Amino acid sequence: MRDTLFISDLRDARGAAIDLLIAGGRIAAVTPAGSTSSDMPGLAGKGRLLLPALVEAHCHFDKTLWGQPWRANSAGLTLRDYIDNERRILRGLDVPIAARAGRLIEHCIAKGSLHFRCHVDVDPEFGVSHVEAMLALRETYRDVITMEFVAFPQTGLLIRPGTLGVMEAALKLGVEHVGGLDPAGIDNDPIRHLEAIFDLAGRYGRGIDIHLHDKSELGLWQIARIADFTEERRYQGKVVISHAYCLGQAGPERLARIAARLAETGISIMTTAPADGPAPPVADLRAAGVNICMGSDGIRDAWSPFGTGDMLERALFLCLRFDWAKDEELAMAFDCVTTGGARVLGLASYGIEVGAPANLILLPAENIGDAIARRPQDRLVIAQGRIVAEDGRYLAAG
């Protein structure tokens, strides 16, 4: 199962015809098409495009309703209403996370995502039950995907006494990152919030990933404070700010200053490329040296009925959000759902290069732009050298 796999007649991102040799779960050779002995048994690539596996850098699989009957969205108007509404729904569910999230993970694998950063709810009511369920799922799919976790205080941190202790318990169980949530807008005490999460992360040597929905001045002020903490605690390169809509509301000069600071502190920005409001100006941020990754956020849950888990669709949303159409812009979007995410996840060896784990997608497209524009569903996915999805369908381990 982890033996040699030879695939002839593929096309690389630049359109060159290539053959691919996989051995021991890794890429052993990428050679011009036809240059390897053709009597080698293997798979006919049929001119399909070879891409690295996609990176889903922000998801909430523990709260998905994937595979469940349709549920009309019943939340109120505010973020707080949505949080409370979700508690009610999750409390009433009798289908375990293993079933809901497991099915969604397989769906995402079939779309070509093999690396995940998943936020997992922790609160005094649910304790670490979501974490335990997700850790078990990670074990189930360990031969196929890499998945790291963020302990996410969905119902608040300081305003929900007891949450910090649950977060610490989550870290002890193996969760890699400490999550934050609108230190001002939700938790109402931004500096103590940041102290709490940086203290906790520092004690356990873990990363930090902060949901920041707060808009405009309030959001921008918090980004500056997160940068302060990142410097003071020497946490450069270990912090992600997720959403950060407010970056789309800074004027050009102010944005340039903030972007320089984000680049200096190695703070990455995660965006879903939302169409309904301000979004981080990805091209400007990247030009300033800021790393950008993308995520699906919620997929078919109490927050939204939408989401397909297809990170090529997410790249399309980024292009549409900023009216990108040139080849170099499409390549930039693709970078956000691949190497930008790989950097955040700290994947040591990633991409189509000899020696890297063979985590790959084959799909009928001419190039990266075509793949984003048409998003063919007929994808063959290879994980650690093994074919795990074919024709857009997950293949159970055999």
Added chain:
Amino acid sequence: MRDTLFISDLRDARGAAIDLLIAGGRIAAVTPAGSTSSDMPGLAGKGRLLLPALVEAHCHFDKTLWGQPWRANSAGLTLRDYIDNERRILRGLDVPIAARAGRLIEHCIAKGSLHFRCHVDVDPEFGVSHVEAMLALRETYRDVITMEFVAFPQTGLLIRPGTLGVMEAALKLGVEHVGGLDPAGIDNDPIRHLEAIFDLAGRYGRGIDIHLHDKSELGLWQIARIADFTEERRYQGKVVISHAYCLGQAGPERLARIAARLAETGISIMTTAPADGPAPPVADLRAAGVNICMGSDGIRDAWSPFGTGDMLERALFLCLRFDWAKDEELAMAFDCVTTGGARVLGLASYGIEVGAPANLILLPAENIGDAIARRPQDRLVIAQGRIVAEDGRYLAAG
């Protein structure tokens, strides 16, 4: 081929299990599932959702590069650059419209669109050649789709002498509508532009569809002038303004006044729900009585590499643009890609009702929201009582 077709075990938009009888190309009966004699030969619906055919109310099939090798977007920065760039590309193409647009039409049919309003370029260089090609295609697909045309002065009207004459020639050939293009921003003489198109339309008794990209005050001022002309010429109900981004830039009170005027004059608004800038506030406009339709605009052409022709995806874009998630909002989005478009196209009999032409989609989804959220590609499409696409693939007439 136009005989009786019985389909058992379908689900209507409200989730009820139904059987469907088609006879003579029309819906003959919709009955509770199982209430019709089960020994009737037919098709097993397998619980699939029954939807009316989708309406593509704004497309530019004559300029598509669908099916052609990838072409890097080479346009400059301005609208004018894009126009000039497209001329160069279309001039150099040796693949006829029949091949490019024909293939795209079949693709759109397979997605479930069976009614089209297509803008067709007319200018002194190309004359009516695009119109003739599209008229021939309409003839080719006459048993499957309805398609109406707008004579579209893509390179300008008054600034491109000779264009008005070509537009008149297009009307004589059977084109149903007179197109306009940024009377101020492109054509530089808004009132004479409107006089020209209303005069021409009035003489031939045709409709009007104006591309209005002009933003902010300039756009809003032109909408008021279009409403003036619509009243003066008694053209109520015969005018569409396409794009009208500026409506997303009016404050609430001003929007309310403009919306009331649009409703009074029966001017419909077409939107693609763009993510990259202002968009007509669809919910507010509809609440004021304004009819809204949607279109793909360009699909894989010199303007954009994007577009799939899937009007369920377009409905999703509308939901994402305005953060819609409730069932009634999803139904509103669906309305924009179905009945809103049918009203613009003047379809006399449309929808799932006894006596209406059997133009239908069957797809594996629970309800309208689920169909928009997941957009299953496995669609069976029935046109005028005949199965024309199966499993997402167009079936050549047999």
